[in-house]
Amino acid sequence: MALPKQVRVVEVGPRDGLQNEPGTIATEVKLELIDRLGAAGLRHIEAASFVSPKWVPQMGDAAEVMAGLQRRPGVVYAALTPNLKGFEGAREAGVSEVAVFTAASEAFTQKNINCSIAESLERFAPVIDAAKAADIRVRGYVSTVLGCPYAGEIAPEQVAAVSRELLDMGCYEISLGDTIGVGTPLKAKRMLEAVAKAVPLAQLAAHFHDTYGQALANLYAVLEEGLAVIDSSVAGLGGCPYASGASGNVASEDVVYLLQGLGIETGIDLGRLVETGHWITGRIGRANGSKVGQAMGCGR
Amino acid sequence: MALPKQVRVVEVGPRDGLQNEPGTIATEVKLELIDRLGAAGLRHIEAASFVSPKWVPQMGDAAEVMAGLQRRPGVVYAALTPNLKGFEGAREAGVSEVAVFTAASEAFTQKNINCSIAESLERFAPVIDAAKAADIRVRGYVSTVLGCPYAGEIAPEQVAAVSRELLDMGCYEISLGDTIGVGTPLKAKRMLEAVAKAVPLAQLAAHFHDTYGQALANLYAVLEEGLAVIDSSVAGLGGCPYASGASGNVASEDVVYLLQGLGIETGIDLGRLVETGHWITGRIGRANGSKVGQAMGCGR
Numbered sequence: 001m002a003l004p005k006q007v008r009v010v011e012v013g014p015r016d017g018l019q020n021e022p023g024t025i026a027t028e029v030k031l032e033l034i035d036r037l038g039a040a041g042l043r044h045i046e047a048a049s050f051v052s053p054k055w056v057p058q059m060g061d062a063a064e065v066m067a068g069l070q071r072r073p074g075v076v077y078a079a080l081t082p083n084l085k086g087f088e089g090a091r092e093a094g095v096s097e098v099a100v101f102t103a104a105s106e107a108f109t110q111k112n113i114n115c116s117i118a119e120s121l122e123r124f125a126p127v128i129d130a131a132k133a134a135d136i137r138v139r140g141y142v143s144t145v146l147g148c149p150y151a152g153e154i155a156p157e158q159v160a161a162v163s164r165e166l167l168d169m170g171c172y173e174i175s176l177g178d179t180i181g182v183g184t185p186l187k188a189k190r191m192l193e194a195v196a197k198a199v200p201l202a203q204l205a206a207h208f209h210d211t212y213g214q215a216l217a218n219l220y221a222v223l224e225e226g227l228a229v230i231d232s233s234v235a236g237l238g239g240c241p242y243a244s245g246a247s248g249n250v251a252s253e254d255v256v257y258l259l260q261g262l263g264i265e266t267g268i269d270l271g272r273l274v275e276t277g278h279w280i281t282g283r284i285g286r287a288n289g290s291k292v293g294q295a296m297g298c299g300r
Numbered sequence: 301m302a303l304p305k306q307v308r309v310v311e312v313g314p315r316d317g318l319q320n321e322p323g324t325i326a327t328e329v330k331l332e333l334i335d336r337l338g339a340a341g342l343r344h345i346e347a348a349s350f351v352s353p354k355w356v357p358q359m360g361d362a363a364e365v366m367a368g369l370q371r372r373p374g375v376v377y378a379a380l381t382p383n384l385k386g387f388e389g390a391r392e393a394g395v396s397e398v399a400v401f402t403a404a405s406e407a408f409t410q411k412n413i414n415c416s417i418a419e420s421l422e423r424f425a426p427v428i429d430a431a432k433a434a435d436i437r438v439r440g441y442v443s444t445v446l447g448c449p450y451a452g453e454i455a456p457e458q459v460a461a462v463s464r465e466l467l468d469m470g471c472y473e474i475s476l477g478d479t480i481g482v483g484t485p486l487k488a489k490r491m492l493e494a495v496a497k498a499v500p501l502a503q504l505a506a507h508f509h510d511t512y513g514q515a516l517a518n519l520y521a522v523l524e525e526g527l528a529v530i531d532s533s534v535a536g537l538g539g540c541p542y543a544s545g546a547s548g549n550v551a552s553e554d555v556v557y558l559l560q561g562l563g564i565e566t567g568i569d570l571g572r573l574v575e576t577g578h579w580i581t582g583r584i585g586r587a588n589g590s591k592v593g594q595a596m597g598c599g600r
Contacts, residue, residue, distance in 0.1 A: 003486075181595070183561070184557070184558055184560075184561020185558075185561070185562065186303075186562050186563070187561060210591065211591065212557055212591055212595050213516060213551070213554040213557070213590070213591030214516060214554075214557065214561070216513060216514060216516060216517040217516040217517045219517070220485050220517040220520060220521065221520065251513070254512070254513040254514075257484070257512055257513070258484055258514060260484075261485070261486065261487060262484055262485065262486050290513070291510065291511065291512055291513030292512050292513060295481070295511050295512050
């Protein structure tokens with residue numbers, strides 16, 4: 001067992017979270033959310049998605065969000081860029097880094113983005129090349145790493161192969177997504193062990209969903225393996241529209257409580273993070289999906 | 301690491317769960333709940349509490365519940381018996397085993413049962429003696445093992461000392477309660493290691509609450525230590541009135557999903573357990589506190 005001394009928490013609430021909430025959130029609310037997250041000590045925030053507003057109207061103000069940010073020194077403000085047009089918009093808006101998105105399941109990529117895994121990687125090649133030319137780092141997301149709603153079980157070797165391809169194409173970090181939250185700790189550990197044979201552990205992140213309540217147990221299991229980057233969403237905002245349960249993204253507050261209890265440094269002020277969770281759920285009229293948030297109250 | 305091959309899940313919903321729900325539940329609903337739990341494969345069910353109905357009106361029908369049970373072969377129907385009068389009632393009602401309850405925190409026992417830990421043990425001595433004479437097994441609960449709402453941190457050695465006293469008095473098993481759900485995995489592991497020096501691991505159980513969302517991670521940590529008995533509550537019924545959050549007992553469905561994923565045998569049919577969680581929450585008009593229950597739906 002070798003828990004990491006420090007963990008970088010990648011806050012995905014403003015993008016992955018709000019994108020999967022009903023309705024469209026005002027730009028100024030997004031900006032205040034991002035600012036509060038930075039003030040709470042988050043150093044890596046997924047802020048927007050440069051995708052066609054026809055597909056994802058919730059992210060139609062990506063350029064305004066990036067332009068309106070009060071940038072804090074040392075904070076990465078990232079954006080999802082599914083294609084070259086999106087990348088150009090993100091670059092013009094001055095993003096710190098971009099991200100591309102594929103899956104470990106052929107069935108999922110076909111149903112979700114209407115192409116094969118190989119085709120999805122081909123689409124990203126010009127994005128990654130353009131990012132390299134602009135000296136912008138690219139993060140790669142691989143979804144359905146612990147199970148697929150269409151194909152069921154996913155072989156760890158398949159996750160490893162897709163992750164390796166993203167690394168070879170130029171991604172500096174690969175985020176491994178349990179998109180439908182079906183994983184359990186041994187499965188998560190075995191998947192990570194397989195992927196870590198293809199990609200250095202230091203370049204891997206866990207993006208686990210809490211649909212079946214297993215996210216923190218799974219995170220603890222991969223922390224034991226030494227993994228040191230975790231994606232989470234304040235107040236548990238968002239989730240996966242393909243999972244049948246009400247919950248998706250693991251709540252940042254619950255993750256930070258876990259990490260603090262394990263003596264792992266994050267640089268995050270849990271009290272301010274909890275306040276931020278109460279603030280955003282109040283603004284958008286949604287229940288707070290963080291148990292730590294519920295337990296710690298916040299005067300409400 | 302040595303995960304157990306089998307785990308006994310002790311279902312506490314009908315007692316610890318319903319006792320902490322608002323309002324009083326009809327006896328026939330309790331009986332049907334217990335019967336459904338037995339049909340789902342639970343083999344150890346905390347069914348009632350023989351305590352003064354002035355204090356705990358929700359359990360005022362303990363004798364009727366025990367009398368009305370359709371007893372299944374091999375299933376333990378247990379009852380809480382805080383004093384000799386309660387024990388006599390439980391014995392007459394034909395319980396399979398009884399349980400006594402103290403804490404690892406002096407401040408908690410003072411505030412909760414208005415006596416010191418030592419005095420609480422003195423009170424139980426005649427209960428345990430009478431149970432031995434009647435050949436009825438006694439389970440001991442120790443609460444606040446990972447933190448106390450009044451005293452804060454609790455030394456693992458204090459948990460070990462109280463657990464050892466209960467063992468010496470004649471308890472066959474000690475259930476270690478994280479009453480306010482504040483624990484994290486390393487803390488849980490260290491506490492268990494300390495207690496296992498005083499009480500054989502095979503005679504210990506984990507009774508963890510999910511108030512801060514940490515219960516499954518903590519359970520995974522103690523499973524890695526070889527612990528093989530887990531208390532949980534169907535649909536997350538009940539909780540601790542001393543914890544500020546909305547949630548308390550970890551949900552049985554989420555525990556069984558974890559155990560199945562780890563390849564650990566429980567003898568429980570998860571589908572029937574999920575159905576039971578939906579049935580009881582429908583009957584008492586409460587949200588289903590199990591994420592597995594929410595995710596697996598059940599046609600509702």
